[in-house]
Amino acid sequence: MAFCKVRKANIYYEIIGTGTPIVMLHGYSPDHRLMKGCMEPVFVEREGCKRIYIDLPGMGKTTDYETINNSDEMLVAVVELIQSLIPNERYLLVGESYGGYLVRGILREYHEQILGAAFICPLIIPDKPSRTVPEQSIVSADKEFISTLTKQELDDLSSHLVVLNENNCLRYTNEVLAGQKMADVEFLEKVQKSYGFSFAVDEMIFDKPSIFLLGKQDSMVGYKDAFDIIDKFPRAAFTILDKAGHNLQIEQADLFNSLMHEWLDRVKEFND
Template sequence: MSFCKVSKANIYYEVIGTGTPIVMLHGYSPDHRLMKGCMEPVFAEREGWKRIYIDLPGMGMTTDYEKINNSDEMLEAVVELIHDLLPNERYLLVGESYGGYLVRGIMREYHEQILGAAFICPLIIPDKQNRTVPEQSVVSADKEFISTLTKEEQEDFSSHLVVLDEYNCHRYTNEVVAGQKNADVEFLEKIQKNYRFSFPVDEISFDKPCLFLLGKQDSMVGYKDAFDILDKFPRAAFTILDKAGHNLQIEQANLFNSLMYEWLDRLEEIND
């Protein structure tokens, strides 16, 4: 177990592998297990990449974060951690949901050090009422499996997943819900009152290899708002997947892996 003490938090992190660093930022309320669950299979047969998984303040095993009051300060804590762990190194970023918002915050200031970025169902618009999102829907369900669930489980899965089967529900439980159980709800509610950065985050262009993975049925952050920043990423693959909600990395695992491989291929071409 490793911790990095920064000004306003003691951040838990795990490092796997060696090579070019990739910093993984999960979304709001889960912990590093969300990113580890979807990203480690990508590297099962791929060497040369050092994966750094962290627990954001208020989530997972990170402690001493009470002085953080808004997303600006959340961003500062993550930047400080990166500079402590990777002094003068270049690195990649992968962000899921709120983590994708933080990635763009890091990019705005430190784009020279960043080699590329991948976004999984990224948060584009912090204010929930201003997002363009579809209604939550279930696209397909394994009725036999559903019949084995309690009413509470059925309600939980059908409000967070769009493809209900044993594989998806098992991974969602172990990679998402398990982390959410450790979240400091009171702290997260405080941050949500100052959820938006105090600066315009999507002003700069970033011309290195990127990947945007968006769920057609994502009722949390949607996919349409991401079109507004597409022109800022001239080297981004921009993929909207069907049968994919806000847990796209689970519901479309094979496509997720393939698209991540392709992103890493593009990065390797540049860095060879």
């Protein structure tokens, strides 16, 4: 647990393990606990990776970010952090939602250093009205569990999850909601006015092992838009999971772990 001072932020980070660095980038408004909650189980039986979890500016414990005004400057802060923590090292990237958008920004400039990339429910189109998304829906619910919830709790969980049961709701509360409660809402609203990069982000082809994990019921970013960039990732697996919304990593945890292992195996084979 430490802080790294870059030009426009003092970024909180945690490092677990040793070996090949993996930089984990969470989505918009939660904090590093989202990534830690889904990625650490992957490494219970896997060694050789140094996991770097960060809180993006305006989120979690990161401070001194007020002069960041847009996603371009958010990206610069993340790149400066990476260059400070692992200078001249090759590394992996894992991005969830907005974190996946930042990963594409990093790939554009630094693809030669990057060994592979994983995208969890990635933001493809920053402009919300332009996204192709399904309606929010509940596909599975534990009736006994939901009968214990207040109307407010049920309404909140039903707008963010598509599989309602005690385990999913507990993980969502601890890994997602806990971080969102710490977010600087005013700052995030400011950055959202310049949410898209000022440059074309998908100009290059990234030909190293990658994975896109997409939720069939993801009403936030959808899954169809990801296929617009499939040709930019010739070594990527594109997987659409049913019974999975924007919190796919929680709702399909076993498949998530399995697919992450498969991706990491491909990365190892490619780079050995």
